[in-house]
Amino acid sequence: MQKPSIPKGTRDFGPAQVARRQHIFNVIRRTFESFGYAPLETPTLENLSVLTGKYGDEGDQLLFKVLNSGDFAKEVTTADLEIGSKALLPKVAEKGLRYDLTVPFARYVAMNRGTLTFPFKRYQMQPVWRADRPQRGRYREFYQCDADVVGTDSLLCEAEIVLMMAQVLNGLGLHDFTIKINHRGVLRNIYQALNGEGRESDLFVAIDKLDKIGRDGVTRELLDRGFSEATIDTLFALLTTDGDYEEKLVRLLAGFVTAGVEPEGPRPGNGEETEDPQANYRGLTELATVRDLLTASGFKQFDRLEFDPTLARGLSYYTGCIFEVKINNVQMGSVSGGGRYDNLTGSFGLPGVSGVGFSFGVDRLYDCLEALDLFTVTAETPTRCLLTHFDVASGRAALPLLAQLRAAGIPSELYPDVSKLQKQFKYADAKGIPLVLVLGPEELAAGVVKIKIMKSGEEKVLPIGEVVTALTAE
Amino acid sequence: MQKPSIPKGTRDFGPAQVARRQHIFNVIRRTFESFGYAPLETPTLENLSVLTGKYGDEGDQLLFKVLNSGDFAKEVTTADLEIGSKALLPKVAEKGLRYDLTVPFARYVAMNRGTLTFPFKRYQMQPVWRADRPQRGRYREFYQCDADVVGTDSLLCEAEIVLMMAQVLNGLGLHDFTIKINHRGVLRNIYQALNGEGRESDLFVAIDKLDKIGRDGVTRELLDRGFSEATIDTLFALLTTDGDYEEKLVRLLAGFVTAGVEPEGPRPGNGEETEDPQANYRGLTELATVRDLLTASGFKQFDRLEFDPTLARGLSYYTGCIFEVKINNVQMGSVSGGGRYDNLTGSFGLPGVSGVGFSFGVDRLYDCLEALDLFTVTAETPTRCLLTHFDVASGRAALPLLAQLRAAGIPSELYPDVSKLQKQFKYADAKGIPLVLVLGPEELAAGVVKIKIMKSGEEKVLPIGEVVTALTAE
Incomplete structure (x- = not known):
């Protein structure tokens, strides 16, 4: 290990x-x-003949050289070894990193x-x-x-x-x-x-x-x-x-x-x-x-x-x-x-x-x-909505809404496992997901979704058919 | 050379x-x-201890190994050299490419x-x-x-x-x-x-x-x-x-x-x-x-x-x-x-x-x-408009329009040199620039721009103040 x-x-x-x-x-x-x-994009690997001598002696030292593949040492002689790295280099490496x-x-x-x-x-x-x-x-x-x-x-x-x-x-x-x-x-x-x-x-x-x-x-x-x-x-x-x-x-x-x-x-x-x-x-x-x-x-x-x-x-x-x-x-x-x-x-x-x-x-x-504290992105995920659920049935029932949100360009995910709601909220919090949608048996029965805005703690309840429009408009 | x-x-x-x-x-x-x-992004260079043994023997062979920097051969002995590359490798390289x-x-x-x-x-x-x-x-x-x-x-x-x-x-x-x-x-x-x-x-x-x-x-x-x-x-x-x-x-x-x-x-x-x-x-x-x-x-x-x-x-x-x-x-x-x-x-x-x-x-x-011939991009440049001109004066006069086009999100360039119009059109053609805007002394005097759509050859003349709006609407 x-x-x-x-x-x-x-x-x-x-x-x-x-x-x-x-x-x-x-x-x-x-x-x-x-x-x-x-x-333009050029390869990571360049021939050392292209790179060497272009950046001064110090640059040549700082080049990362890549070992030839296969039996790289086959041309190295004991005489080379006595001279050292300088004599070995051209025999063991012909490519370097940009x-x-x-x-x-x-x-x-x-x-x-x-x-x-x-x-x-x-x-x-x-x-x-x-x-x-x-x-x-x-x-x-x-x-x-x-x-x-x-x-x-x-x-x-x-x-x-x-x-x-x-x-x-x-x-x-x-x-x-x-x-x-x-x-x-x-x-x-x-x-x-x-x-x-x-x-x-x-x-x-x-x-x-x-x-x-x-x-x-x-x-x-x-x-x-x-x-x-x-x-x-x-x-x-x-x-x-x-x-x-x-x-x-x-x-x-x-x-x-x-x-x-x-x-x-x-x-x-x-x-x-x-x-x-x-x-x-x-x-x-x-x-x-x-x-x-x-x-x-x-x-x-x-x-x-x-x-x-x-x-x-x-x-x-x-x-x-x-x-x-x-x-x-x-x-x-x-x-x-x-x-x-x-x-x-x-x-x-x-x-x-x-x-x-x-x-x-x-x-x-x-x-x-x-x-200067000028970054606005702090979330550890692109996800905007986490859909939460209580059991296998409510998880399945959330799938059409999940598909609609994604089709509308709103990165969304359904918490994949059946877990306590608290754990699902903790997941959203740790990742910085701004919106949590709750689809429990009650909500499903009433045809609604509860939306919690994580930052403010504010909650609102919307008919399931209006969720995508409401979130797209935001 | x-x-x-x-x-x-x-x-x-x-x-x-x-x-x-x-x-x-x-x-x-x-x-x-x-x-x-x-x-997620990980480094190009990984330690060979991380990479080796993860891809089978063939994979180990196909790994690109990077020579240690500095005097990489300092620990190599003639005994290593007699055994060959296998004995040399751990002494000369400790990093490899992803x-x-x-x-x-x-x-x-x-x-x-x-x-x-x-x-x-x-x-x-x-x-x-x-x-x-x-x-x-x-x-x-x-x-x-x-x-x-x-x-x-x-x-x-x-x-x-x-x-x-x-x-x-x-x-x-x-x-x-x-x-x-x-x-x-x-x-x-x-x-x-x-x-x-x-x-x-x-x-x-x-x-x-x-x-x-x-x-x-x-x-x-x-x-x-x-x-x-x-x-x-x-x-x-x-x-x-x-x-x-x-x-x-x-x-x-x-x-x-x-x-x-x-x-x-x-x-x-x-x-x-x-x-x-x-x-x-x-x-x-x-x-x-x-x-x-x-x-x-x-x-x-x-x-x-x-x-x-x-x-x-x-x-x-x-x-x-x-x-x-x-x-x-x-x-x-x-x-x-x-x-x-x-x-x-x-x-x-x-x-x-x-x-x-x-x-x-x-x-x-x-x-x-x-x-399957499904690519739509064929141009060799993101430029949508090439502004052409006749002399230093008309080139200078085109600069405000150039700035407006760019501010409107339309990638544009002014042909940088004073050249024959034909050469400027040839440049647009070779790069696949779809629109050429002509700002000659006549156009400048009249406060208009001639726009040529390169694909169809169609030409239209617009007041200089309407160009950005017309092209943004397209």
């Missing part, structure tokens, strides 16, 4: 949890679909390049697996919900990402959020304004921490990394977070012009160089266009959209706008993020496919909704 | 396929929920015995993995949709399984189906009627093949296995498939009485022994009760419910009613099956939990619907 358990970092989801998670998925799915994103949704998407696009119509807008909501050390809010199996569009440079896609982020969060009742937006071009221009002193990546890694370690912390880190005090002063003059979206654009533009930063011009296919210098700094002009497209789309929540020139996001493949979303007043990392990339499918032999995408972390959204 | 591929036996599901599969899942989910089954939904369910019930309210009705729709040799209709990753109730002996559960099977198939438009039902007690009584000659399992394995190899084939197999000709004659006299549900019950009862089979009496808690001999052969009386409960529930499709005394189903843990469903006029194995078991959770230290459950094979349902 074994005491059963589940692997660390994994979870069972009971009925109430699944119902709440489904609510989150439904809000996200409806939003993605209303913006014309089409669903690590994110972006690489499988890129693999899919590359494999189906001949039949797909571009722009291709897809969403994908599936679990991913990482052999990370489990801790609060970090699991080894968790869901991602991604939406990406590839094959277009249009900034409408960036604006619609903001619209979708806001629609999902509003739809979930998470109204107090902040969508941060920045642009890799702005970061590059800031680096150029500092005369290219120090390493670009050191600079971004440091300023990305401004939120956490403050100005003093960032200063210390940059000094350590060899940046001069004068450069650091210039940096903070550019970065001051005062002012709104527009004011920051203006201040940065002035800073770039003063520092003599060479404008890179608009992205190909996104307009022409103009005499307005702002239009020629790609990052600033694209951020301004996104704001204008949002205004034209009727977006009203500009107080929740923050242009944050310190936002860097770690992933190196971003090349344009980048996004990150936080729920305010909840201790929780970002619940969504994304950005534009220029070469998603290059490693699969299909270069030059530009796109932009973003992702929701369902587990974090769940935790936020729970922390 | 690598040419990307996916592991054999796995599949990508593109937009139209996902939409069709979602349709199947939705019909099944709605049905399960209307009968009061609550959703192989079915029944064992994880049993594990969940055993782990949560203290907090669950019984009867516990759960459904579960998740993928499972088997390292089977891939072939037509057999995949290495596929979905199962299970519903089980544990903690009650009530035959209402069996009757409701028939109701749910019929509701799902009718809901999918698969009206020409056959639900076969039998009872392990009937098989046991048949074996007893043959005076217990030969091995019971040999008998069931042989008659289970009656469908495939016919009476002659079964006769030959039973002779090979040492059954006498007289016994085989008695067998076929009992098994004749003529007659309806009731007639078969009567014929078998007479056969059992004649052969002097000792009745085992009703299942504890399911009535008392009576003077009616049929009531005391557990299998026959339970099958009669299920039929009566179906009648009382208003079930009308008795022509699609067949009592088949030859149905055996391989899985050994069944102890009561067993079910199997076929779609007629499609070359396809069973699309659903199940039965009652008495000791699901015994191997996890929780004995005596009786229950009954069944499962739908989504991939087979999909293939049946495709074979």
Whole structure:
């Protein structure tokens, strides 16, 4: 006899949890679909040749690898064993578990390049697996919900990402959020304004921490990394977070012009160089266009959209706008993020496919909704009506009503065993079933049903023929 | 540059396929929920200690095992290597992929015995993995949709399984189906009627093949296995498939009485022994009760419910009613099956939990619907309206209408790039978008939109303010 358990970092989801998670998925799915994103599902198992080398050395370590089936050790030699796991791995495992949704998407696009119509807008909501050390809010199996569009440079896609982020969060009742937006071009221009002193990546890694370690912390880190005090002063003059979206654009533009930063011009296919210098700094002009497209789309929540020139996001493949979303007043990392990339499918032999995408972390959204007590589902069952009875005969007599309730779309069940009424009520109470219908011999004789509303304790008696109509109308 | 591929036996599901599969899942989910089954989700990864030994030797072979993370080979010795994979396995892998939904369910019930309210009705729709040799209709990753109730002996559960099977198939438009039902007690009584000659399992394995190899084939197999000709004659006299549900019950009862089979009496808690001999052969009386409960529930499709005394189903843990469903006029194995078991959770230290459950094979349902051309979804996108435009200005001018359409629940998109109208129409055509809205400079000046219905080619012009109402009404 074994005491059963589940692997660390994994979870069972009971009925109430699944119902709440489904609510989150439904809000996200409806939003993605209303913006014309089409669903894609890829296999859990991918070839390691597809996965390896896409997530950095750390990612390769965190990939779950699947043993080849059959006699997996047949090609392993004692020499391999002496070298260790590294030599064994390619001989015993050729498949791994999906690590994110972006690489499988890129693999899919590359494999189906001949039949797909571009722009291709897809969403994908599936679990991913990482052999990370489990801790609060970090699991080894968790869901991602991604939406990406590839094959277009249009900034409408960036604006619609903001619209979708806001629609999902509003739809979930998470109204107090902040969508941060920045642009890799702005970061590059800031680096150029500092005369290219120090390493670009050191600079971004440091300023990305401004939120956490403050100005003093960032200063210390940059000094350590060899940046001069004068450069650091210039940096903070550019970065001051005062002012709104527009004011920051203006201040940065002035800073770039003063520092003599060479404008890179608009992205190909996104307009022409103009005499307005702002239009020629790609990052600033694209951020301004996104704001204008949002205004034209009727977006009203500009107080929740923050242009944050310190936002860097770690992933190196971003090349344009980048996004990150936080729920305010909840201790929780970002619940969504994304950005534009220029070469998603290059490693699969299909270069030059530009796109932009973003992702929701369902587990974090769940935790936020729970922390803010915003879940309405508490029942451990979808059942709305429990039909109770006293004996075999009254149980049988309840079956036509049971069938009618279900046909009317009201999830219902008849307590399956002959038991004391008290036990049947206890069952309804434990499962959170809101309505209990009593069909005893008295009620049957009178052709009526007694309905008890569990929450209030209120009872009413209805003719059996009126029950379905009454409950449907509710 | 690598040419990307996916592991054999796995599949990508593109937009139209996902939409069709979602349709199947939705019909099944709605049905399960209307009968009061609550959703459960268990992890993809289970400990091998939970999985191993539950599916027979073949099953253990077909389990996908996951390499331990980190330095997985650190405990492997050259002695292990000489013995081979069997000795290596416990040292390199302690987790595996879910192989079915029944064992994880049993594990969940055993782990949560203290907090669950019984009867516990759960459904579960998740993928499972088997390292089977891939072939037509057999995949290495596929979905199962299970519903089980544990903690009650009530035959209402069996009757409701028939109701749910019929509701799902009718809901999918698969009206020409056959639900076969039998009872392990009937098989046991048949074996007893043959005076217990030969091995019971040999008998069931042989008659289970009656469908495939016919009476002659079964006769030959039973002779090979040492059954006498007289016994085989008695067998076929009992098994004749003529007659309806009731007639078969009567014929078998007479056969059992004649052969002097000792009745085992009703299942504890399911009535008392009576003077009616049929009531005391557990299998026959339970099958009669299920039929009566179906009648009382208003079930009308008795022509699609067949009592088949030859149905055996391989899985050994069944102890009561067993079910199997076929779609007629499609070359396809069973699309659903199940039965009652008495000791699901015994191997996890929780004995005596009786229950009954069944499962739908989504991939087979999909293939049946495709074979019968019953899918209505063909579009590669959820988008209903594509808004087209001529230049940056008309594209911007379309944004308020785009927002209104989406707010009205009509999935819509604006072609993101400035392109020739022909290219935009081609995009709509390739994706199967049913409506194209043209917002050119002329239309904008006149405050109207031209709507083209792609299927018919029909065009109409509407004032821009009336578009949403017109499309919502459709």
